[in-house]
């Protein structure tokens with residue numbers, strides 16, 4: 038579904054991703070871990086098509102298509118969803134109004150008719166219940182005055198409404214209390230399906246107790262320095278990242294040799 | 297934020313300049329024969345206007361007095377607007393479609409005028425009217441038709457062109473005309489009083505809740521004519537009325553003057569809600585053409601427990617100079633001002649309100665939303681005045697500005713004059729830009745950049761839009777969308 042090959046990305050001339058390879062197939066859940074500032078959000082943003090990032094080398098393929106041709110909104114309409122590390126407030130625009138416009142924009146993209154008001158209401162109530170979000174939040178302005186945890190939960194509600202093919206969850210677990218973490222995980226698990234893929238960016242192996250990943254990757258210094266299964270997360274929890282730094286350096290010196 | 301990022305965002309904001317590529321959809325001209333005075337203003341012209349309307353003597357005297365006052369006055373220059381000097385002798389002060397339409401039969405109205413209103417989406421035919429909206433349409437200087445008159449008169453409501461009210465209800469006109477806005481209030485009110493040709497008159501008798509929304513559409517069609525309409529609304533004790541006003545004009549290279557006066561009187565326990573969607577031709581990208589809109593609107597809450605609420609959405613005009621105000625005379629009276637003003641290209645708006653607290657326990661609310669794009673200049677100018685006797689007066693003011701691009705301007709001048717120590721005034725002001733984060737967030741949810749901008753702008757205006765009657769709110773949103781068409785990218 039998603040194939041990232043030798044991806045190099047820089048922001049204003051500073052190179053941040055330095056050769057990322059990642060392949061995600063339908064039905065899989067991948068976890069990406071790694072130290073602060075290693076480029077995890079950058080990777081998610083680039084896949085989602087945020088402006089301001091320059092791909093200097095490599096490629097991103099999604100459903101067999103080169104993504105660089107597509108605008109952010111087209112990628113969204115094609116089924117890529119990003120749960121933001123820092124969800125954005127849109128004053129005066131209700132959650133409902135935003136989601137309705139989003140759903141209808143995506144339906145239009147697929148050549149489908151607009152969803153009726155009745156169907157929409159039914160769906161949003163059902164999905165709000167799935168993430169145990171009180172219905173009053175639906176009428177409130179998008180993320181305005183939401184607590185940190187409520188914002189994260191709202192991201193999952195949006196994901197549940199938009200039913201993406203590829204979901205990138207950037208630290209959706211950060212700032213959640215234990216109960217909220219369980220609820221969000223339940224929501225995510227409920228959306229796991231053979232034709233949907235998920236990439237979870239997280240700092241805590243705790244999340245992976247609730248959402249069992251198929252693969253775990255460590256992103257450090259702008260590249261994936263180690264991949265493994267769930268046990269890698271446990272190992273990281275125990276040892277931290279420093280033992281992997283050597284790996285980064287080794288890779289860098291190998292590159293120098295190759296040049 | 298890193299310096300580089302900041303720089304990038306600034307560039308982004310510059311790109312937003314293209315955001316406001318709008319086309320003025322109402323810019324067509326209707327080809328009807330009209331009876332238009334040659335340009336110029338003198339006492340004779342004033343007499344001829346009065347004669348055209350076959351006015352009673354008291355009106356001619358009123359006009360002449362106003363004209364003489366006007367001759368001694370100077371144009372105000374304190375507003376934050378910049379425009380070429382208006383030559384008042386180059387303007388024609390009267391224009392009417394030649395076939396004088398008879399109000400009792402639609403068949404006698406020039407079909408071209410009816411077509412114009414249909415193009416503008418104003419359904420003149422009663423059967424096509426949205427339920428509960430009665431329309432008075434003013435074409436250039438003359439009121440073309442007032443719909444729903446019968447239904448209204450059953451309720452005792454008077455809704456008619458002011459030119460007719462002068463004949464049919466001279467006692468009301470004598471009593472109330474210029475009772476809120478004195479002739480000499482300012483340069484434009486004196487001018488308007490001398491030359492106004494038509495407008496709407498509304499009287500709601502005691503205890504009557506007007507059974508439908510009343511509405512007037514103003515249309516300037518002729519070249520080089522000014523439009524000077526006059527509106528007078530009186531809600532007697534315990535009465536209620538909601539009044540809507542819409543305005544459009546053809547697209548022309550010359551500037552045209554619009555100097556209206558609106559007076560509202562709310563007696564004891566009465567309420568008047570006055571909503572405007574102003575979409576006069578704004579001029580082109582380079583500031584060529586467009587309407588100069590110098591308007592004086594004022595209401596007086598005369599009786600106790602009365603309420604006057606102004607809501608305006610100002611998207612048109614090259615120059616807007618307008619301060620709908622409320623004089624809170626009765627005890628416990630309430631004044632409200634909700635405003636959205638959008639300026640783009642070379643448009644300039646200097647608008648706001650005055651809330652004059654005189655009675656005890658009076659309260660006022662001011663919500664102003666200014667949106668500036670292109671080279672647009674948007675000024676909020678407001679005065680909250682608490683007089684000595686106004687015990688326990690309260691005011692809440694909120695002035696928010698949204699900037700698109702870095703070549704436009706937003707200015708806020710909140711004046712306060714407090715002569716009673718028990719007053720409680722709150723003022724909040726914010727200035728913001730549409731952030732790159734917000735745009736990306738919405739695009740990531742599948743919205744185009746245009747849809748995203750429109751959503752953010754409409755969200756910004758929400759507190760004002762929700763004060764508008766439903767159809768008007770929809771129209772206002774559409775207007776903003778049109779203004780933002782061709783937006784970012």
Ligand SMILES: Nc1ncnc2c1ncn2[C@@H]1O[C@H](COP(=O)(O)OP(=O)(O)OP(=O)(O)O)[C@@H](O)[C@H]1O
Pocket residue numbers: 048049053071072073074075076077078079080089122298301
């Ligand atoms: N727009 C930008 N301008 C300048 N530097 C940037 C920008 N975006 C990212 N960076 C830099 O790139 C590096 C990677 O940032 P990124 O947000 O991808 O890290 P992360 O792995 O998500 O970190 P965290 O775990 O703290 O969320 C950081 O050093 C960051 O400062």
Ligand SMILES: [Mg+2]
Pocket residue numbers: 077078079122207208
């Ligand atoms: Mg991050």
